[in-house]
Amino acid sequence: MEKHIVKILSITEVTHDVKSFRIEKPAGYGFMPGQATEVSVNKPGWEKERRPFTFTSLNEESTLEFTIKRYADHNGVTNQIHQLVPGDELILRDVWGAIEYKGPGYFIAGGAGITPFIAILRQLKKDGRASGNVLYFSNKTAFDVILENELYEILGKDAHFILSKNETPGYEHGYINRAFLDTNVTDLRKHFYVCGPDRMISDVNGALEQMGVQPDAVVFEK
Structure with a gap:
């Protein structure tokens, strides 16, 4: 399984509990619109806590984007991700997913x-x-x-x-x-x-x- 450590470049507030995270894109890393990967936070105790998130950027862009909702009712991965700042790191893995556009x-x-x-x-x-x-x-x-x-x-x-x-x-x-x-x-x-x-x-x-x-x-x- 591929594993890439990437830095968060910028964070944008989308709603009261949703943020978009713009991150580095590993060389040769590609995906189809609708696909996802497993993400974890590159901090002690969180590296193996993987959760699936969908790419919301386009594959042709030079960076990646995830748009992530925070579930604050428990101290899980989304709660941790929402506390991160630019410069912090995420761990990405293989691309997967069955959702793809097949027609109108x-x-x-x-x-x-x-x-x-x-x-x-x-x-x-x-x-x-x-x-x-x-x-x-x-x-x-x-x-x-x-x-x-x-x-x-x-x-x-x-x-x-x-x-x-x-x-x-x-x-x-x-x-x-x-x-x-x-x-x-x-x-x-x-x-x-x-x-x-x-x-x-x-x-x-x-x-x-x-x-x-x-x-x-x-x-x-x-």
Whole structure:
């Protein structure tokens, strides 16, 4: 297994509990939009605590980016990463992941599950191929929405933000479930890209199966 020690170059606040980390890119290191790697903090006691994070930069860039949500309810890896500063080091490993763009479709994301789709949508925008794709992005509140303005810029009226906790002007309210999909999905022949909490993935995939979507049209991390 490859192992690369890289420095953090810069850190950007994205939401109240999400930061983007711009880091060094090892020579010859490449990935496809939607792929991930296992990351650990290069500090005593944390080197072997590995967690998967998706690249949110594009492969052609000279640096790498991860957009990481902090889970502060326990002293885990994300909590440690959010305490780092530029100059601190991370450990990267092999690239992996089954989420890749296969054609126009519906991107269905919950919370930090948007991260595999960020690089995909950025690449589509750069290539002039974003049209024909629709995003349904579920969060608890408007304060939790990651990169809302950029997603609007990429997809325009085809970017939909659904809030499950609060009713907020300018946002849809509810849950992405079978009833939601029945109402909003108009073309079952398209691809479906699904990422979020395990329960959400299971529920959405089950609903799509009931609706008659072919299994090979559903793209998710197995």
